[in-house]
Amino acid sequence: xxxxxxxxxxxxxxxxxxxxxxxxxxxxxxxxxxxxxxxxxxxxxxxxxxxxxxxxxxxxxxxxxxxxxxxxxxxxxxxxxxxxxxxxxxxxxxxxxxxxxxxxxxxxxxxxxxxxxxxxxxxxxxxxxxxxxxxxxxxxxxxxxxxxxxxxxxxxxxxxxxxxxxxxxxxxxxxxxxxxxxxxxxxxxxxxxxxxxxxxxxxxxxxxxxxxxxxxxxxxxxxxxxxxxxxxxxxxxxxxxxxxxxxxxxxxxxxxxxxxxxxxxxxxxxxxxxxxxxxxxxxxxxxxxxxxxxxxxxxxxxxxxxxxxxxxxxxxxxxxxxxxxxxxxxxxxxxxxxxxxxxxxxxxxxxxxxxxxxxxxxxxxxxxxxxxxxxx
Amino acid sequence: xxxxxxxxxxxxxxxxxxxxxxxxxxxxxxxxxxxxxxxxxxxxxxxxxxxxxxxxxxxxxxxxxxxxxxxxxxxxxxxxxxxxxxxxxxxxxxxxxxxxxxxxxxxxxxxxxxxxxxxxxxxxxxxxxxxxxxxxxxxxxxxxxxxxxxxxxxxxxxxxxxxxxxxxxxxxxxxxxxxxxxxxxxxxxxxxxxxxxxxxxxxxxxxxxxxxxxxxxxxxxxxxxxxxxxxxxxxxxxxxxxxxxxxxxxxxxxxxxxxxxxxxxxxxxxxxxxxxxxxxxxxxxxxxxxxxxxxxxxxxxxxxxxxxxxxxxxxxxxxxxxxxxxxxxxxxxxxxxxxxxxxxxxxxxxxxxxxxxxxxxxxxxxxxxxxxxxxxxxxxxxxxxxxxxxxxxxxxxxxxxxxxxxxxxxxxxxxxxxx
Numbered sequence: 001x002x003x004x005x006x007x008x009x010x011x012x013x014x015x016x017x018x019x020x021x022x023x024x025x026x027x028x029x030x031x032x033x034x035x036x037x038x039x040x041x042x043x044x045x046x047x048x049x050x051x052x053x054x055x056x057x058x059x060x061x062x063x064x065x066x067x068x069x070x071x072x073x074x075x076x077x078x079x080x081x082x083x084x085x086x087x088x089x090x091x092x093x094x095x096x097x098x099x100x101x102x103x104x105x106x107x108x109x110x111x112x113x114x115x116x117x118x119x120x121x122x123x124x125x126x127x128x129x130x131x132x133x134x135x136x137x138x139x140x141x142x143x144x145x146x147x148x149x150x151x152x153x154x155x156x157x158x159x160x161x162x163x164x165x166x167x168x169x170x171x172x173x174x175x176x177x178x179x180x181x182x183x184x185x186x187x188x189x190x191x192x193x194x195x196x197x198x199x200x201x202x203x204x205x206x207x208x209x210x211x212x213x214x215x216x217x218x219x220x221x222x223x224x225x226x227x228x229x230x231x232x233x234x235x236x237x238x239x240x241x242x243x244x245x246x247x248x249x250x251x252x253x254x255x256x257x258x259x260x261x262x263x264x265x266x267x268x269x270x271x272x273x274x275x276x277x278x279x280x281x282x283x284x285x286x287x288x289x290x291x292x293x294x295x296x297x298x299x300x301x302x303x304x305x306x307x308x309x310x311x312x313x314x315x316x317x318x319x320x321x322x323x324x325x326x327x328x329x330x331x332x333x334x335x336x337x338x339x340x341x342x343x344x345x346x347x348x349x350x351x352x353x354x355x356x357x358x359x360x361x362x363x364x365x366x367x368x369x370x371x372x373x374x375x376x
Numbered sequence: 377x378x379x380x381x382x383x384x385x386x387x388x389x390x391x392x393x394x395x396x397x398x399x400x401x402x403x404x405x406x407x408x409x410x411x412x413x414x415x416x417x418x419x420x421x422x423x424x425x426x427x428x429x430x431x432x433x434x435x436x437x438x439x440x441x442x443x444x445x446x447x448x449x450x451x452x453x454x455x456x457x458x459x460x461x462x463x464x465x466x467x468x469x470x471x472x473x474x475x476x477x478x479x480x481x482x483x484x485x486x487x488x489x490x491x492x493x494x495x496x497x498x499x500x501x502x503x504x505x506x507x508x509x510x511x512x513x514x515x516x517x518x519x520x521x522x523x524x525x526x527x528x529x530x531x532x533x534x535x536x537x538x539x540x541x542x543x544x545x546x547x548x549x550x551x552x553x554x555x556x557x558x559x560x561x562x563x564x565x566x567x568x569x570x571x572x573x574x575x576x577x578x579x580x581x582x583x584x585x586x587x588x589x590x591x592x593x594x595x596x597x598x599x600x601x602x603x604x605x606x607x608x609x610x611x612x613x614x615x616x617x618x619x620x621x622x623x624x625x626x627x628x629x630x631x632x633x634x635x636x637x638x639x640x641x642x643x644x645x646x647x648x649x650x651x652x653x654x655x656x657x658x659x660x661x662x663x664x665x666x667x668x669x670x671x672x673x674x675x676x677x678x679x680x681x682x683x684x685x686x687x688x689x690x691x692x693x694x695x696x697x698x699x700x701x702x703x704x705x706x707x708x709x710x711x712x713x714x715x716x717x718x719x720x721x722x723x724x725x726x727x728x729x730x731x732x733x734x735x736x737x738x739x740x741x742x743x744x745x746x747x748x749x750x751x752x753x754x755x756x757x758x759x760x761x762x763x764x765x766x767x768x769x770x771x772x773x774x775x776x777x778x779x780x781x782x783x784x785x786x787x788x789x790x791x792x793x794x795x
Contacts, residue, residue: 045592049599100579102718156394158776162722166768169715173768177761304587307580340598342710345591352584357574 025369026358033361033368034354035322042347051339059337066332067325073332075207075216079286081324082219083108083278083298088305088316089230090274095311096234097267098247103149103164104275105299106171111142111276112283113175116290117184119197119283130200135222135280142276143269145171150268154261160268168299176292186289194290203285217285223320226274231313233270243267275299304352323348394776398472399459401773402452405479410449413486417441421485422492425626434625441489448482476770484747487756498750499630499743506735506742507641507703508533508713511696512720513727513734514641514648518689519567520729521652522682523665523787527582528567530717531589532690536560536697538593541708542601544610549702552610556698557691563589564690568683575791586717594710601708612706613637637695637703644692648731661685665785668792678792693717726775729784740774741767 039060046056067077087104094101115138122130149167152158178184179192186195207214234240246253246263254260278298283290305323309315330344354361362369421444423437455471484493512529519526536556544552563585570581601608613635622632631638652658663671664681672678700712719741720734727733744767751763 045595049596051599152772152776156397156776158772159725162725162775163772165715165718165722166772169768170765173761173765177759180761181759303583307577307583340595342591342594342598345587346595347591349584349586349588349591352580352587353570353576356576356580356584357570359574 029368030358030361031355033365034351037354037361037364038347038350041350042343045346046339046343051337055337055339059333059339062333062336063326063329065329066336067329071207071210072214073328075214076328076331077321077325078220079215079217079324080327081320082217082223082285083282083295084302084305084323085223085317085320086226086278086281087275087298087302088309088320089226089313090271090278091303091306092309092311092313092316093230093234093243093274094267094271095306096240096247097243097263098250099150099153099264099267099271100161101146101149101164101268101271102161102303103146103167103171103299104271104278104302105295105297106164106168107142107146107272107275108279108282108295108299109171109175110145110279111138111272112279112294113178113184113194113290114138114141114276115201115280116194116197116283119201120195121183123198125200127200130198131203131284134197134201134284135277138276138280139273140276142279143273146272146275147265147269150265153268154264172293175290179290179292184290192292196289197284201284202288203281205285215286217281219281219285222277222281223317226277227313227317230274230316234313239266275302278302301348304348308352308355322351395459397776399456401472402456402459402475405475406449406452406456409445409452409479409482413482414442414445414449417445417486417489419490421488421490423488423495424492425496427494427496427629432623432625436492437495439485441485444485445482448478451478472774476774480747487751487754491754493750493754496626496629498746500633501746501749502739502742503630503634503638504704504742505745506738507637508696508699508716509720509723509741510641510645510735510738511692511699512717513723513738514645514720514731515689515693515696516721516724517652517727517729517731517734518648518692519686520724520785520788521665522661522685523668523785523790523792524567524571524682524686525578525582525789526567526686526689527579527721528563528585528589528717529582529693529720530713530715531582531586532560532563532693533697533700533713533717533720534586534593534711535563535589536694537700537712538597538697538708539694540698541610541701542607544698544702545607549611549613552702553695553698556694556702558694560694560697561687561691564687564693565683567690568686571791572679572682572686575793578789578791590711593708597708597710608707610701610706610708613703635703637699640695644695645731645735652731662785665787668787668790672792672794678794682792722771722775725784726771741771744770 043056043060046059047053051059066073068074087108090107091101091104115134118134118137119130122133125133145167146164149160149163152163153160176192179194184194186193203217203219205215205217206220207216232240234244242253242258242263245256246258246260250260253263279295282295282298287294301323302320305319306316308319308322309317326344326348330341333339333344334341419441421439421441423439425434425437426432452475455475459471487493512533515529515532516526536559539559540552540556542552543555567581567585570576570584571578597608615633615635616639618632622628624632650658652662660671660676661681663674664676664678668678671681697713701708705712720738723734723737723741726737726740727735748760748763748767752760756763
């Protein structure tokens with residue numbers, strides 16, 4: 001190996017290991033400050049709506065304690081982060097391929113309800129067959145539902161923003177219908193609620209050896225596997241390269257011989273599969289059944305997660321954890337300080353604004369940053 | 377990231393494939409209309425065209441159900457076959473529109489078979505329900521014509537609804553609308569600051585505005601409004617009859633016995649069309665959306681143009697949002713806009729980035745909305761959930777049919793950096 005080659009190699013390694021000052025500011029300082037500023041503004045909003053200073057303090061203590069203050073809190077944070085991460089990965093994958101998939105909500109709902117169906121319909125199956133089968137149902141149905149939008153885009157040029165919005169609304173109505181009619185509706189009930197998933201299809205809880213009430217389930221492993229899979233797919237495979245190439249410049253990708261139509265359909269299907277898996281996780285790991293709007297808006301929150309994570313798998317994981325922590329802490333805040341949990345959505349929005357606009361943070365706290373690159 | 381680039385797929389291919397898809401769809405509809413609506417109809421459908429107290433009574437429209445269904449089926453089959461022949465593809469989107477319209481009328485006749493149904497009442501509701509969607513679409517048009525993608529329409533509507541309810545409860549409806557417009561304008565200004573000055577990704581900014589508006593209004597409503605009920609008890613604007621015009625048969629009740637929001641939306645759409653396409657400033661605005669570098673070279677202030685347009689669009693969004701509380705419900709409920717802003721976005725693309733196009737698309741959505749509501753009265757054998765899906769599916773079909781020729785402003789979604 002020649003000397004210059006070694007130099008080149010060592011520099012490459014160095015670039016990856018040593019974080020420069022600016023990268024540090026952008027990657028670490030800005031997000032931390034964004035969270036702090038958002039929390040301060042959240043406090044001002046609470047104060048403006050008549051919450052006493054004492055209660056504001058209690059609210060933030062509860063937010064902290066409820067998200068990372070105990071093993072139970074961490075378990076709740078991780079539980080909430082699982083669907084956000086999985087679904088955010090799907091949306092990030094779409095972004096990388098140049099597709100804006102607003103339809104994750106519908107994919108989550110239909111994927112989840114299919115997992116429920118498999119989860120109660122097949123009896124007498126051993127868990128190692130039943131659980132994968134139920135997860136697979138979520139993946140397939142979510143993927144199939146999303147690929148409708150992909151196929152329409154590829155075949156007719158119909159814009160995926162419109163088609164996925166419409167597919168969302170359709171999926172909500174379809175779910176309403178399914179939950180009110182056999183075989184999905186629970187026998188003997190008149191309200192929209194599904195049968196309960198059998199224990200052989202449930203995702204096992206993995207912290208019950210510490211305390212039987214801890215809700216963290218094996219879905220966390222799926223979420224981590226999902227992050228690894230999407231990273232591998234995007235940066236280590238030809239297909240991922242084609243996704244990114246057609247996301248950056250569809251025309252160049254097409255002239256380079258990539259099949260635009262196939263890429264769109266496959267990317268949408270994979271995004272939908274991840275969203276469907278997120279839905280299956282919720283019903284098999286946490287809820288045990290499906291009800292109207294059982295997703296709790298995960299499909300929309302995860303758009304924010306994907307944006308916050310800059311459509312990078314690891315970024316999505318971190319953003320999912322942050323949003324999961326805010327959700328788990330927010331529930332504690334509502335109980336402990338009587339501050340409504342909707343405040344969390346406001347704080348999340350502020351965090352997104354500040355992370356997306358680092359110049360705002362630099363302008364607000366100029367003394368925290370080095371001077372040279374103030375105009376980035 | 378550009379919202380729209382149909383460049384990924386070859387246009388010629390799309391045209392041919394579209395023609396075939398439309399053909400199959402029309403044939404399918406023909407079979408549905410003949411096989412279900414035709415066979416199951418026995419009697420006549422009665423459509424009432426006037427209300428009991430109208431100045432000029434119009435006799436009801438009586439349609440023999442079965443013959444009507446077979447006629448429509450024959451027409452649909454003819455259109456469908458024509459799609460497969462050479463040359464048929466040229467009018468694909470029009471034919472598809474006409475075909476869907478005919479199928480909807482056949483459906484209505486079948487659903488009304490042996491009963492009577494107030495057609496005028498349904499069309500009146502159509503116009504009312506189209507208002508927030510049309511305004512949402514108009515907000516999108518005004519922003520995207522200066523190349524700012526506005527995903528935050530939903531948030532602007534929602535904050536308008538909230539402000540309208542609170543200020544309207546305290547100081548009356550007119551001030552409620554004014555305050556809603558101010559708050560909508562502030563959100564528009566925020567969007568402009570983020571995307572024009574700080575060059576935040578436009579979709580990120582829009583999503584953040586939606587989240588912010590949804591979170592803040594829900595928070596304040598559950599933290600404050602549930603305790604102080606008098607803050608959420610707003611007056612509703614009653615319909616205003618326009619003298620003489622409101623006495624016209626059929627047209628009168630539909631267009632001229634409506635409340636201030638319907639008239640306001642109509643005026644805003646007319647003024648916006650005039651502004652964008654018939655004034656010098658409008659031409660400049662569109663130039664900023666198509667080619668900001670060229671516009672800047674000619675001395676147009678690109679940044680100011682974007683700021684002004686997006687802020688004004690936000691004010692219009694606030695006005696549209698006030699419809700929910702001051703024009704319809706009389707109070708604010710969490711997330712009461714229910715995705716109307718997103719449907720407005722769809723109406724904008726559907727209407728090809730033109731205010732009047734967006735209005736037409738909004739009327740289609742409004743029609744579907746009110747149709748679904750009124751059909752509950754007629755008790756058709758189809759589950760109501762599937763009826764509720766129909767407009768969304770129809771939108772998908774129509775968008776797949778027409779989008780080939782729709783084109784967004786060239787610079788849409790791109791920040792402008794002055795050199």
